[in-house]
Amino acid sequence: MTALEVINLAIGFVAVVIGFIMFWSLPIPVFSSRPKVALPFLSIIIPARNEEGRITPLLQSLQEQSFSQFEILVVDDDSSDNTTAVARSYGAKVLQNTGAGKSSACWHGAEQAKGSWLLFLDADTRFTSVDGLSNLLHFYQRKGAKGITALQPFHTVERLYEHISVVFNIIVVVGMNLFTIWGSWFKTAGSFGPCILCNRDDYFLSGGHQKIEGAIMDDLALGEAFLEQDLPVHCLGGKGIISLRMYPEGVGSLIEGWCKSFAVGSKSTHSVVMLMVILWISGSFIASGALISSITEWNPAAMLFSGILYILYTIQTAWFASRVGNFRWAVFPFYPILFLFFVGIYLYSFIRVNIFHSVSWKGRKIKV
Incomplete structure (x- = not known):
């Protein structure tokens, strides 16, 4: 092998090690066997815009929960489909958003909420067990019932094209800065967005969604608002508790959804973590390039060492993916395609955000 080939392979193997440092673990809420104390009344707030085809699993899962001391407020954000009719059919109270956008809808729901605790859920989430909600609430209580506890739902995929989201799902988690080998040594980038639990007093003290209205990454901004008031923000994985299926409408919706937020969200990632992400992604291309060149x-x-490196990347990417979703292992031998898609959409998002200063989402053009 030439010196350049040796150097490239060495960088690739270092990148694998960096991957493990970058994404050391993804904790999930730990449930205690100690006797559980009474929980306060809960308000579940679901902002919804044209969610007719996606909100039903969530509402069904809420009906099945062992904990039932809650109200469901679906805040309709100018839907043009049957979202409100579906919500009412499951006993939810429907509110009409007085503004426009998710943050405005969440704020309106919080203002009308009766609960001492507030749970903000995206319409495409669902609880995966009858005790999921109860376990989440008791975990929050044992954490002192202060600030935010946010879960990143376990990504459920059903169709082949949905697997091209896998690298995004990994980086969304890693980009929160909390899941490296150093744990919470870095400051969190904010909060996960699809499942946010907080108490009413802390929410209004922070300014809530009203303070961050207009932010593209409302979840990160809300976490920052809580941190500014010295309120804790706990981010964990949702495996076994809550799941979501992202962009079932097709590839176009998937591209639009990731483009909407990714280049903006990456600005909140710590520079050290971002450097590790860049090296890990670069290593994936070094591994595949070295294998192709050796063949x-x-x-x-060169074939032996590059083959070992390629297999390591395949296994590592599949292992990371198993923490965040039910992605099929059969796709990971083709992992370069997944990384290429990630880089392409990230660059597209970067151009839309930094040059055209606008993105599109659900029929709305959003200025950034």
Whole structure:
């Protein structure tokens, strides 16, 4: 092998190690066997815009929960479909958003809420067990019932094209700064967005969604608002508790959804974590490039080491993916396609945000 080939392979193997440092673990709420104390009344707030086809699993899962001391407020954000009719059919109280956008809808719901605790849920989430909600609430209580406890739902995929989101799902978690080998040594980038639990007093003390209205990454901004008031923000994985299916409408919706937020959200990632992400992604291309080059030149030694590196990246990416979703292992031998898609959409998002200063989402053009 040439010196350049050796250097490239060495960088690739270092990138694998960096990957483990970058995404050391994704804790989930730990449930105690100690006797559980009474929980306060809860308000579940679901902002919804044209969610007719996605909100039903969530509402069904809420009906099945062992804990039932809650109200459901679906805040309709100018839907043009049957979202409100579906919500009412499951006993939810429907509110009409007085403004426009998710933050405005969440704020309006919080103002009308009766509960001591507030749970903000995206319409495409669902609880995966009858005790999921109860376990989440008791975990929050044991944490002192202060600030935010936010879960990143376990991503459920059903169709093949949905697997191209896998690298995004990994980076969304890693980009929160909390899941490296150093744990919470870095300051959190904010909060996960699809499932946010907080108490009413802390929410209004922070300014809530009213303070962050207009923010593209409302979840990160809300977490920052809580941190500014010295309120804790706990971010964990939702595996076994809550799941979501992202962009079932097709590839177009998937691209639009990730483009909407990714370049903006990456600005909140700590520079050290971002550097590790860049090195890990670069290593994935080094591994695949080295394997292709060794086969083309029919270099047995290079084929051996580049093959080992490629297999390591395949296994590592699949392992990371298993923490965040039910992605099929059969797709990961083709992992370069997944990384290429990620880089392409990230660049597209960067251009839309930094040059055109606008993104599109659900029929709205959003200025950034």
